[in-house]
Amino acid sequence: MIKCVTLGIMFVEAIVVLIRQSSHFRVTRALRPIFLVDTRHCGGVRRFIRQIFQSLPPILDMLGLLLFCVSIYGLLGYFLFSADPHDQHFTTLHDSFVSMFVLLTTANFPDVMMPAYSRSKWFSIFFISYLSIVLYVLMNLMLAVVYETFTRIEKEKFRKLLLHKRKACQHAFRLLVSKKDPNRMKFKQFAGVLRYYMPKLSTRDTVLMFKELNTSSSGTLSLEEFYSVYDAALLKWDAQFSQIPWFHTTWAPVQTMCQLAHDLVTWKYFEYIIYGLILSNGIAMIARIIEATNDLEESARAFSASWDTILFVGLYVLESLLKIVGLGIMQYFSSGWNIYDFTVTLAALLGVVILYFVPSFVYVVVLRPLRLLRLFKLKKRYRDVFGTLVLLTPLMCSTAIVMLVLYYFFAIVGMELFAGYNMRNCCINTTVEDFYKYSANGSTALGYYYLNTFENLMTSGITLFELTIVNNWFILMNGYASVVSQWSRAYFMLFYISTMIVLTIVVASILEAFRFRIQYKRQTSKREEEKMLHEEVHLKWEELQSWVQDFQLLEKLRQDLVVGGTATFIGVRPRNREVLQRRMYRSEIEDWMHEAELAEQSEGYIPSTDLGDGDDDSIATGSEQGVIADTVVQSDGYQRNVTINS
Numbered sequence: 001m002i003k004c005v006t007l008g009i010m011f012v013e014a015i016v017v018l019i020r021q022s023s024h025f026r027v028t029r030a031l032r033p034i035f036l037v038d039t040r041h042c043g044g045v046r047r048f049i050r051q052i053f054q055s056l057p058p059i060l061d062m063l064g065l066l067l068f069c070v071s072i073y074g075l076l077g078y079f080l081f082s083a084d085p086h087d088q089h090f091t092t093l094h095d096s097f098v099s100m101f102v103l104l105t106t107a108n109f110p111d112v113m114m115p116a117y118s119r120s121k122w123f124s125i126f127f128i129s130y131l132s133i134v135l136y137v138l139m140n141l142m143l144a145v146v147y148e149t150f151t152r153i154e155k156e157k158f159r160k161l162l163l164h165k166r167k168a169c170q171h172a173f174r175l176l177v178s179k180k181d182p183n184r185m186k187f188k189q190f191a192g193v194l195r196y197y198m199p200k201l202s203t204r205d206t207v208l209m210f211k212e213l214n215t216s217s218s219g220t221l222s223l224e225e226f227y228s229v230y231d232a233a234l235l236k237w238d239a240q241f242s243q244i245p246w247f248h249t250t251w252a253p254v255q256t257m258c259q260l261a262h263d264l265v266t267w268k269y270f271e272y273i274i275y276g277l278i279l280s281n282g283i284a285m286i287a288r289i290i291e292a293t294n295d296l297e298e299s300a301r302a303f304s305a306s307w308d309t310i311l312f313v314g315l316y317v318l319e320s321l322l323k324i325v326g327l328g329i330m331q332y333f334s335s336g337w338n339i340y341d342f343t344v345t346l347a348a349l350l351g352v353v354i355l356y357f358v359p360s361f362v363y364v365v366v367l368r369p370l371r372l373l374r375l376f377k378l379k380k381r382y383r384d385v386f387g388t389l390v391l392l393t394p395l396m397c398s399t400a401i402v403m404l405v406l407y408y409f410f411a412i413v414g415m416e417l418f419a420g421y422n423m424r425n426c427c428i429n430t431t432v433e434d435f436y437k438y439s440a441n442g443s444t445a446l447g448y449y450y451l452n453t454f455e456n457l458m459t460s461g462i463t464l465f466e467l468t469i470v471n472n473w474f475i476l477m478n479g480y481a482s483v484v485s486q487w488s489r490a491y492f493m494l495f496y497i498s499t500m501i502v503l504t505i506v507v508a509s510i511l512e513a514f515r516f517r518i519q520y521k522r523q524t525s526k527r528e529e530e531k532m533l534h535e536e537v538h539l540k541w542e543e544l545q546s547w548v549q550d551f552q553l554l555e556k557l558r559q560d561l562v563v564g565g566t567a568t569f570i571g572v573r574p575r576n577r578e579v580l581q582r583r584m585y586r587s588e589i590e591d592w593m594h595e596a597e598l599a600e601q602s603e604g605y606i607p608s609t610d611l612g613d614g615d616d617d618s619i620a621t622g623s624e625q626g627v628i629a630d631t632v633v634q635s636d637g638y639q640r641n642v643t644i645n646s
Contacts, residue, residue: 006031006034013026051505055149059145062138062145063142066138070101071097074099077096077126084119086115089115099112105470106135107472107474143508146505147511149508151515158578172226176192177189181220186220186547187219190221203553213229235572237569238572261326262325280312288303288306300359300364304352304364304365340374345371347367348370348371350367388514388517399509410491411464414463417484418484423479432474432482436449449479467495473492477492534570535571538568539569540566541561541562544561
């Protein structure tokens with residue numbers, strides 16, 4: 001609906017511009033990111049935006065209280081200080097409110113206090129009490145309220161998603177089962193739906209998923225068993241003996257060499273040797289920094305391309321090669337820390353080469369110290385921090401996109417409002433005059449603020465980033481208020497409030513993720529976690545033949561299974577937030593499921609009442625199906641999708 005309205009207004013604007021042959025204030029250009037956000041690739045962004053709107057009520061409540069305090073102190077400040085002709089911060093009620101709003105960000109402190117402070121030291125009580133109440137109490141209280149709201153929303157979101165998946169399983173089960181056996185789902189029906197839900201899943205993994213779900217070993221799935229299909233879809237399967245070293249079938253001398261490398265890198269003291277090596281590298285870097293010269297190129301070469309650098313980089317390369325030979329490429333790159341070590345080592349080696357051939361490219365000096373980050377892994381607190389960052393990675397990506405959308409919106413509006421104004425030597429006889437002074441011979445250290453303009457998208461983005469940092473942001477606001485209009489301050493204040501809301505929610509999400517990880521660590525031992533993340537399945541060939549009737553499918557499975565015997569596979573769940581939440585909220589999940597069952601019973605819901613068309617294979621396959629999707633409502637009150645074969 002929003003997209004259609006936006007497109008309609010854009011079309012009308014385009015017609016108006018064509019008729020008038022001149023542009024006008026076109027704010028709808030700022031709404032273009034709507035079409036980016038509403039795509040299948042930005043689901044996380046939409047969820048984060050939804051969380052922002054869900055968190056708005058308590059934030060708006062606290063903002064109302066904040067603005068009330070700002071207004072009260074602004075009114076009091078006007079009557080206290082407006083009589084002083086040397087104090088330009090409280091000349092009018094409008095100036096007084098703006099000064100107290102800026103003081104909320106501390107950007108103009110203590111400048112705003114000094115004229116009054118010069119008259120009487122007792123006037124400092126006004127500013128100290130204001131900052132104590134608004135900055136240290138109300139702002140932190142806002143964070144606490146947002147944190148509580150965000151935590152509740154996260155838990156509620158998980159509950160709703162869990163119940164939504166339960167309802168989806170019920171709909172799918174009713175459409176898949178046949179009239180001949182209305183309470184059980186056969187493997188053929190299960191495999192049919194997976195061809196659509198997980199089209200890249202191999203036949204072997206489909207069979208293993210079915211076996212994992214079929215806890216009753218009946219050869220067919222009940223609805224209760226089918227409820228776990230989303231959890232089973234997360235499992236990545238490997239044969240039990242897939243951990244056998246990759247080199248066990250190679251030539252004997254190669255096998256001996258690889259076995260020695262394997263024994264070395266799996267030795268319990270090997271990692272400590274590497275940590276000692278990294279620490280030695282750090283000491284060598286400190287020594288190089290102490291003896292640095294005034295010649296940048298010479299200092300850079302001594303720091304990042306000297307004999308000690310080549311020695312340590314060579315040892316890092318040797319470490320990586322030993323691990324790749326001993327563990328195998330797949331196992332080596334399955335570790336995030338190994339990927340980091342390999343990347344940093346390769347970058348440091350590249351830096352040495354660059355400095356030898358292009359000595360002026362001194363920026364590569366930053367590559368050598370990066371390996372020191374590995375030392376932080378030794379302390380548990382840092383491991384918790386890194387673990388939290390991993391959990392926050394999807395959220396941070398969504399946050400970055402939301403901030404870019406926010407910047408784009410305000411940048412377009414800023415270009416419409418302020419483009420074309422020359423800020424050089426503006427703001428005569430104002431408190432910010434010195435910051436905009438310009439001379440052809442060069443500006444002073446203060447006088448470069450005229451560069452902060454809204455001439456194009458890039459400069460607008462930089463200007464908005466400066467406003468986000470809030471250091472001296474009032475100088476930009478007052479500059480444009482002096483040149484354009486006093487009401488232009490509303491633009492800058494709205495931008496500050498918008499970024500404050502988003503960043504407050506980001507801080508709350510970081511706190512919630514860190515708290516969640518710490519609580520999870522306290523409640524779950526290493527052994528319990530290993531048991532939770534791994535599932536073991538024993539698959540007998542005779543059992544497989546009883547519920548897989550397709551001869552061609554059985555032929556495909558021969559190479560992965562033991563014909564006439566039993567094959568064992570290990571399924572591994574990803575260590576993501578959803579999996580950890582299932583562990584953290586296991587008691588609540590039982591209550592939620594019980595409440596859902598009671599609600600379904602009170603509604604008279606019976607899973608087997610609405611069945612398929614009687615065919616054992618309720619899902620058509622491949623090119624046999626031309627699908628027309630529709631939604632119907634049966635007498636039981638439930639909606640379901642219907643596929644019609646053309």
